[in-house]
Amino acid sequence: MDFQTGVFYFLSAILIFASLRVITARNPVHAALHLILAFFTCGGIWALLQAEFLAIAIILVYVGAVMVLFLFVVMMLDINIDRIRQGFWNYLPLGALLGLLMVMEMGLVLGSKYFQVPAAEAMVPAGVSNTKTIGALMFTDYVYPFELASLILLVGMIAAIVLTYRGPKKSKYTNPNQQVFVKAKDRVRVLQMPVEKD
Amino acid sequence: MDALMNFGQGIFGGAWPAVWALVKIVLIVAPMMLGVAYLTYFERKVIGYMQVRIGPNRVGPWGLIQPIADGLKLLMKEIIVPATANKGIFVIAPMLAIAPALAAWAVVPFTDSLVLANIDASLLYIMAITSMGVYGIILSGWASNSKYAFLGAMRSAAQMVSYEISMGFSLICVLMVSNSLNLVEIVNIQNQGRFADWGLSFLSWNWLPLFPMFLVYLISGVAETNRAPFDVAEGESEIVAGFHVEYSGMAFAVFFLAEYANMILVSALTAIMFLGGWLSPVGFLPDGILWLFAKMSAILFLFLWFRATFPRYRYDQLMRLGWKVFLPICLIWLVVVGVWMMSPLNIWK
Numbered sequence: 344m345d346f347q348t349g350v351f352y353f354l355s356a357i358l359i360f361a362s363l364r365v366i367t368a369r370n371p372v373h374a375a376l377h378l379i380l381a382f383f384t385c386g387g388i389w390a391l392l393q394a395e396f397l398a399i400a401i402i403l404v405y406v407g408a409v410m411v412l413f414l415f416v417v418m419m420l421d422i423n424i425d426r427i428r429q430g431f432w433n434y435l436p437l438g439a440l441l442g443l444l445m446v447m448e449m450g451l452v453l454g455s456k457y458f459q460v461p462a463a464e465a466m467v468p469a470g471v472s473n474t475k476t477i478g479a480l481m482f483t484d485y486v487y488p489f490e491l492a493s494l495i496l497l498v499g500m501i502a503a504i505v506l507t508y509r510g511p512k513k514s515k516y517t518n519p520n521q522q523v524f525v526k527a528k529d530r531v532r533v534l535q536m537p538v539e540k541d
Numbered sequence: 542m543d544a545l546m547n548f549g550q551g552i553f554g555g556a557w558p559a560v561w562a563l564v565k566i567v568l569i570v571a572p573m574m575l576g577v578a579y580l581t582y583f584e585r586k587v588i589g590y591m592q593v594r595i596g597p598n599r600v601g602p603w604g605l606i607q608p609i610a611d612g613l614k615l616l617m618k619e620i621i622v623p624a625t626a627n628k629g630i631f632v633i634a635p636m637l638a639i640a641p642a643l644a645a646w647a648v649v650p651f652t653d654s655l656v657l658a659n660i661d662a663s664l665l666y667i668m669a670i671t672s673m674g675v676y677g678i679i680l681s682g683w684a685s686n687s688k689y690a691f692l693g694a695m696r697s698a699a700q701m702v703s704y705e706i707s708m709g710f711s712l713i714c715v716l717m718v719s720n721s722l723n724l725v726e727i728v729n730i731q732n733q734g735r736f737a738d739w740g741l742s743f744l745s746w747n748w749l750p751l752f753p754m755f756l757v758y759l760i761s762g763v764a765e766t767n768r769a770p771f772d773v774a775e776g777e778s779e780i781v782a783g784f785h786v787e788y789s790g791m792a793f794a795v796f797f798l799a800e801y802a803n804m805i806l807v808s809a810l811t812a813i814m815f816l817g818g819w820l821s822p823v824g825f826l827p828d829g830i831l832w833l834f835a836k837m838s839a840i841l842f843l844f845l846w847f848r849a850t851f852p853r854y855r856y857d858q859l860m861r862l863g864w865k866v867f868l869p870i871c872l873i874w875l876v877v878v879g880v881w882m883m884s885p886l887n888i889w890k
Contacts, residue, residue: 372627372630372683376630376680379676395660395661395662396662396665399662399665399666399668399669400665400669402669402670402672402673403665403668403669403672406669406672406673407668407669407672407673407705408672408702408705411675411676411679411698411701411702412698412702414676414679414698415679415695415698415699418679418683418691418694472661472662472722474661474662474665474722516857517857519858519861
């Protein structure tokens, strides 16, 4: 077993452990932390596959931004484990069906070699930055799917704002523009008065 | 150098490359820790003189041994874990704060050959690693089971996520003009252009054509490190000490180290990205690592100057600055730089 294989098994073991803890941990913050660990390890495995752009992107986007907000929300929630457990048997058939579907899809993708579908060999010649390659491909061959994806994200963003917007704000707030233009003589009045003597 | 390599080969055999990498890591981290210690001394002295005081002057000549004495004191103190704290996360949090601050130094170049790992995507790596620094603060706030600490953590999370966006956009402008993600190349590219040919290379550094981005990066850097005037996460006068209110002894010291290590990191990155790194400002002086240190010291002095002179931002003012001022400036300047690069006036060929 060479060094690279050893690193792969080490990272995979951590990844599997972390993913299991995401669904078994009773404390939601612990579960979120294990999800972060899972993303990070996933980045490590991708770096091992020489996909350094994807590896860094998953850490930058998921670990650095998405999970921060996720953790932020999870910390604020008052989650009652027992109440969530109540519906377990009702949801089990649907959940099991979805799980089975996902396993089948993954099997189809990973087993493509077995089903005689020629898989693209992902070997990159040395000296080619795959950041540059992905960028070039994204804005030439895949420009429409890429723009479509960004449009969907924009729709999601607007939808989130529409769902949470509750009409114009009624609370009192300060107007920074007015604050900036305040002069000392608007607020303070200097009075001339004769000196008082006792 | 070759003699050293052969000597190491002889002693460690096949494990020598790993040992040599460890030696290099120690050679980066140890001086940086010393730098952190003396940055605290420098901070107290500078702020002292700005406030017409003397600052530390009792321990050693001019108080020079003060940071060592402080470090020893913190080492001796007991680490108190609050009774209902989440103990595991409480202990991990300071480590999560300092690890990214140290790991980012792996790709920071000191000269064009003196860099631990000269990787292609080093700018991306820096952005990814520094974006993880917020976890230490959020988790310490949550695990302490204290309202002050939790408030500090919430503020810090919101602030760091907001300012990371404008920071990222200003870095995107830098990578557009340098056409590279490699920090060494980003510095080398700043040595080209009309002004550099005239021997005035400080006018061809990125700070001049990307001036708004330089300011945005510098100010966002202050916000990212939770330094005054953006220190709402600590806010001594409102929430006691924010996220690290329950920490004592070495656990507190680790947070302290992380904050100062991040300050040094941001100043190094500003120097590399916008101020030409190790390049000499004029043609007749040689380039060298001393220029980088000089630029870093100047930026660190700015950090201390800000702290001594600016009052703390209110939370809503801080959010407004990040989202309503910096973000539009970044988006506009991004388009300006794009158009500029496509026009015949392009100066980055």
